[in-house]
Amino acid sequence: MNKNEEQAAFTKLGELNQRRQEEINAAAATDLPKTYPMNELVKALHPATQYLKVTEIIDHGPDAKSFVFAPDKDKGTTKLATFQPGQYISLRLHIGDSYVTRPYAIRSTPLQAKEGKYVLTMKLVNGGFVTPYIWKNWQVGTTVAASGPAGELFYEPLRDGKNIVAIAGGSGITPFYSMAQAILENTLDVNLTILYGSRRHDNILLGDELQGIAEQTNRVKLVNVLSDEEVPGFEHGFISKDLIEKYAPAADYSIFISGPSVMYQFVMKEVAQLHLAPGRVRHELNGNTAAPDQFAGYPAEAKGKTFSMTVITRDQSKTIPAAANESLLIALERAGIIAPSMCRSGICSACRSQVLDGHTFTPTEFDHRRAADREFGYVNTCVAYPTSDLTLKVPVHDYANQFG
Ligand SMILES: Cc1cc2nc3c(=O)[nH]c(=O)nc-3n(C[C@H](O)[C@H](O)[C@H](O)COP(=O)(O)OP(=O)(O)OC[C@H]3O[C@@H](n4cnc5c(N)ncnc54)[C@H](O)[C@@H]3O)c2cc1C
Ligand code: FES
Structure with a gap:
């Protein structure tokens, strides 16, 4: 920059400063709003x-x-x-x-x-x-x-047809109860067929209440499936491909599954034979298992051991025991460490943490990580099990002190 250019730049800066001051003087003397409608x-x-x-x-x-x-x-x-x-x-x-x-x-x-x-x-x-x-x-x-509401087990018009086949086991009925009630209230515009698996007819959670809803609207159909007894008016056995086809509507439908992981493992094999588009099948289940060794690929030599896990949170480090049959998240919780988590099923990634050294095992059934996360040692601690001593870096979340 020569002398003339320097002088021109200096003059320009002076002009800008003057304009800025004029704008400030012309502005209203009221305070800026403390919050904005969009943020609220x-x-x-x-x-x-x-x-x-x-x-x-x-x-x-x-x-x-x-x-x-x-x-x-x-x-x-x-x-x-x-x-x-x-x-x-x-x-x-x-x-x-x-x-x-x-x-x-x-x-x-x-x-x-x-x-x-x-x-x-x-x-x-x-x-x-x-x-x-x-x-x-x-x-x-x-x-x-x-937390605030979360989860993917809901009707999404861009992804789902107007018909939902819900497969529930035990307390897994609750999300579908909400849907059934919303249909009755006319706030949810879908047709819901619930295949509800229970052991016996006398232990069906919310069974009478659901029956009451189904009797008031033809958009909710309830099919009770009993595994442990044969009772007239109830289906008997497990929720199979044939049973789904028997009750599924002729039109396009999505399948939502909610229940214990044993039910999920059985049902998914049956659902696979229906060849629905992947986005049309969604599930929610507790990924927590005390027997990771029952899943394919588990290194047998880790079974029954307790490993040493060094946990780094922000600038602190602590070494804690981590049992082979409990998830890393449970080891953190047992040790009084506040670790983030939401779904505890391997789906939401709220618990995503980095393994800096050592080894872990995640059953394929619960492994929803991105390829890059797998490559760079990130795990979802709720579904990852220790298979050696390890070092884990855990993020600190803003709700760390909001426990009740
Ligand atoms: C999306 C979703 C929705 C769900 N909705 C429902 C629902 O509507 N109704 C329902 O009933 N259930 C629901 N569940 C299941 C529910 O979240 C719990 O898994 C269930 O209530 C069992 O909790 P629990 O702690 O009693 O048993 P578990 O989760 O089985 O707790 C026992 C585990 O706690 C661990 N533990 C023991 N001691 C300690 C310690 N000191 N510190 C930390 N951990 C320890 C042990 O590892 C043990 O395995 C849902 C699950 C999911 C994923
Ligand atoms: S808490 Fe959702 S993936 Fe672990």
């Missing part, structure tokens, strides 16, 4: 945390309960986030030294959420960690922290 909308639709208060508990026999929640206004939640029928929220609990999450499908409807009500229906898991705690401790007035 995003927060309402996708809150990082919702604080909920139990307002009612409904018993469904000895091992199932429904919990009715309202927003916990004392903790700053004034409205419940809306959702798509079929989605879940992830409860965050501080139990003993552990910070744990558990996903539960919202079994009420978006219309009820607008009126300030979510309903979750849970089955007590004997030998479980969270449900026995809830059975013992929760009462009307109990408060709990939860």
Whole structure:
């Protein structure tokens, strides 16, 4: 730059500064808004945390309960986030030294959420960690922290036909209950055929309530399938390809599956024979298994061992035990480390962490990672099991201190 060019640039800068000052002087003397409507909308639709208060508990026999929640206004939640029928929220609990999450499908409807009500229906898991705690401790007035709604098990007009065949096992019925109720309310425009697997006719969770809905609308069809007994009016056996074809509509349909992983493994083999487009088959199930060695590709020498896992979170490092039959996420939770998680099924990637050294095993059935993640050592800790000593880098999330 020669002297003349330097002088011209200097003059230009002076002009710009003067214009800036004029604009500032001409601006209104009011403060900038503290929030913007678009930001408020995003927060309402996708809150990082919702604080909920139990307002009612409904018993469904000895091992199932429904919990009715309202927003916990004392903790700053004034409205419940809306959702798509079929989605879940992830409860965050501080139990003993552990910070744990558990996903539960919202079994009420978006219309009820607008009126300030979510309903979750849970089955007590004997030998479980969270449900026995809830059975013992929760009462009307109990408060709990939860995520915003999440999950892919909902009707998406761009992807799905107007007909949904829902395959449910046990407490996996809850997302479809929400859909059935929304159809009855006329807020969901689909036809739903529910193939509902239970052991016996006298332990069908929400069976009478669902039957009541099916009797009020011809858009919801309920087929109960009993594995352990033959009863007139019920199908007997497992949910097979033949049974799906018997009840599926003649028109185009999507299949949604929700239930325990044993049911999923059986049903997926049957569903594969129907040759539906991949986007037309979606599932949600608890990926947590205490027997990773039952899955193909497990290194037999790891079975029964406890490894040493060095965990790096931000600038801290801690070495903890990691049992071969528990996921890395459970090892973190047992050690009192706050680790991110949502679906606990290998699907959402909220728990994505990096293995810096050592080895892990993820059953193919639960491995939904991108190829690049596999290549660069990222795992979803909820479905990854240690197979050697290892070092794991875990991200810290903004809701780290929002457990209830
Ligand atoms: C998308 C989705 C939706 C779901 N919706 C529903 C629903 O609507 N209704 C329903 O009933 N269920 C639902 N589930 C299942 C639910 O999330 C839980 O898996 C279920 O309630 C069992 O929880 P639990 O803790 O009692 O048992 P488990 O999850 O089986 O807990 C036992 C496990 O906790 C671990 N553990 C033991 N001690 C500790 C410790 N100190 N710290 C940390 N971990 C420890 C152990 O590894 C043990 O395996 C859903 C699951 C998914 C994925
Ligand atoms: S919590 Fe969703 S992938 Fe692990």
